[in-house]
Amino acid sequence: MRILLEILLLFKRKMLETIRQPVWVFMGLITPLLYISLFSPLLRNLSSPPLSTGAVLDAFVPGVLTLLAFIGGTGAGYGVISELQTGVIERLRVSPASRFSLLMGTILKDIAAFLVPSALVIIIARLFGFKVHAGGLLVMLVLLSLLTAIVSAWSGSLGLILKQAGSMAALVAGLELPLTLLSGVLLPISLGPKWLQAIAHVNPLYYAVEASRVLAAGTIGSPEVFKAFAVIIPLAVITLFWAARVYCKAVS
Amino acid sequence: MNAIEIKDLRKSFRGKRNQKTVEAVKGISLAVKPGEIFGFLGPNGAGKTTSLRMLTTLLPIDEGEAKIGEYDVKRNPKEVRKHIGYVGQLGGTDMEATGRENMMLSGRLYGMTNKTVQKQSEFLMDLLDLCDIIDRLAKTYSGGQRRRLEIAMGILHKPDVLFLDEPTTGLDLQNRANLWDHIRKLKSAGMTVFLTTHYLEEADELCDRLCIMDKGIIVAEGTPQTLKREISGDVVSIKPKNDKENIEYMFGGDENVLDIRKEGGKINLYVRDGAIALPKLFNVLKAKGVELESVSLSQPSLDDVFLKQTGKSLRDTGKETSI
Numbered sequence: 001m002r003i004l005l006e007i008l009l010l011f012k013r014k015m016l017e018t019i020r021q022p023v024w025v026f027m028g029l030i031t032p033l034l035y036i037s038l039f040s041p042l043l044r045n046l047s048s049p050p051l052s053t054g055a056v057l058d059a060f061v062p063g064v065l066t067l068l069a070f071i072g073g074t075g076a077g078y079g080v081i082s083e084l085q086t087g088v089i090e091r092l093r094v095s096p097a098s099r100f101s102l103l104m105g106t107i108l109k110d111i112a113a114f115l116v117p118s119a120l121v122i123i124i125a126r127l128f129g130f131k132v133h134a135g136g137l138l139v140m141l142v143l144l145s146l147l148t149a150i151v152s153a154w155s156g157s158l159g160l161i162l163k164q165a166g167s168m169a170a171l172v173a174g175l176e177l178p179l180t181l182l183s184g185v186l187l188p189i190s191l192g193p194k195w196l197q198a199i200a201h202v203n204p205l206y207y208a209v210e211a212s213r214v215l216a217a218g219t220i221g222s223p224e225v226f227k228a229f230a231v232i233i234p235l236a237v238i239t240l241f242w243a244a245r246v247y248c249k250a251v252s
Numbered sequence: 253m254n255a256i257e258i259k260d261l262r263k264s265f266r267g268k269r270n271q272k273t274v275e276a277v278k279g280i281s282l283a284v285k286p287g288e289i290f291g292f293l294g295p296n297g298a299g300k301t302t303s304l305r306m307l308t309t310l311l312p313i314d315e316g317e318a319k320i321g322e323y324d325v326k327r328n329p330k331e332v333r334k335h336i337g338y339v340g341q342l343g344g345t346d347m348e349a350t351g352r353e354n355m356m357l358s359g360r361l362y363g364m365t366n367k368t369v370q371k372q373s374e375f376l377m378d379l380l381d382l383c384d385i386i387d388r389l390a391k392t393y394s395g396g397q398r399r400r401l402e403i404a405m406g407i408l409h410k411p412d413v414l415f416l417d418e419p420t421t422g423l424d425l426q427n428r429a430n431l432w433d434h435i436r437k438l439k440s441a442g443m444t445v446f447l448t449t450h451y452l453e454e455a456d457e458l459c460d461r462l463c464i465m466d467k468g469i470i471v472a473e474g475t476p477q478t479l480k481r482e483i484s485g486d487v488v489s490i491k492p493k494n495d496k497e498n499i500e501y502m503f504g505g506d507e508n509v510l511d512i513r514k515e516g517g518k519i520n521l522y523v524r525d526g527a528i529a530l531p532k533l534f535n536v537l538k539a540k541g542v543e544l545e546s547v548s549l550s551q552p553s554l555d556d557v558f559l560k561q562t563g564k565s566l567r568d569t570g571k572e573t574s575i
Contacts, residue, residue, distance in 0.1 A: 087342025
């Protein structure tokens, strides 16, 4: 299939570009570890008696992974903007390559760039007592990869529409904060008042976080997991469809 | 069959809110023969790039027809893309990749196999002088090197027509002349080249035929020689010391003077024969006591053609200030 070859070629291009930026690679790997080493100790003393490190990680690691999945996708737009400015996108647009492959190349790179640090987080957390349930984690990574794809497609399309790093940064920051705060990524939403829990229900990220917690504990067939896939899969389909249209139309 | 055929091509851009609609291209028609180097000459904002972007499927066509070879740009953009090469003003080199990786990606996206890309790359590296730098990251290239790589990528898949948008903008004189040589080589290999430029010398040196474009319309078309021949004779440019002085009237009666045009503080006199006209002019000026700051005699250039057609000098509107 031609389109698969195109996607593979464009994915390889983005991967090479990523690997050649050592600062990015380093920061991408270090950020989740910072969360775990600097934030998770705060959680220990939330209950009395204090929780064990392992128990804290059981609750916190799924959140960190969801955060990684979400943030991993947000960068796509900046890449698009710099490629607009260097003319790379224009050059690819006059080639017979399908617009959908352009989009998918970046999305797959973002997924790969999410999975590698995630694996590292899981391995390190395990050393400190995080209980690994392989099946649950695998389903979780599939779910979160879909989340990265959604965010990446959004970000890339917004980059094409806004064309400016400044407006892009403002929009991403403006969306990122409420979405993460209302998802229970860092602390479970169930700790909050009823109204907060109610708002959280319109946030797709919330379902991903809830499902991740359950999946990390090893339960695959729970209602949280079904709900999350029921939200994320249609959302991914709609987003990809819309983003492909933006990529087709985009000028310059 | 023509390599490119355009009939009454039009494009407008809708302004934001209260701004008026901008008609960037107001109905242009032309035909380019296979194997020609054809140029669009005009100042910035003349509509050259907009026209080019319509021909290369990057911008939808508002009205009119455009064909590349046998393929209609509006109806069959996919086929058109397979048969053209395009080097935009921005270039499009992937800076984080080496020259070779850039070429490989381009070629593979056009459906070539690894092997054919390699073979064709070797050939182009020779042709465009890229052998020494091909395995370095593109971000380390100079402007001229990058341009040559971009042209190599533009012709890797052996397109029927190569579109170049301001190919030498930003290059120094030496690199520009060097690139002209390379573009001529492409022509001798049988390729049709369509380029835009706001450099007079470039159009003059490089193009077999050209269109002069201004404000969205074609104001003149022909070979550089015929265009210049339309302005017969020589051009005498004089600049009086006191440029408020009105001295055009002094030459109105002279049958040697065909046309008089003011350009800034200068007065251009289009004369039949410079050798006869010049002494006469000096006599007139001396008799009237006009002192001159500068005087020059030259053959007509494409700028004179531009001036005659549009009433303004390309040098004033373009980026370039002197030859």
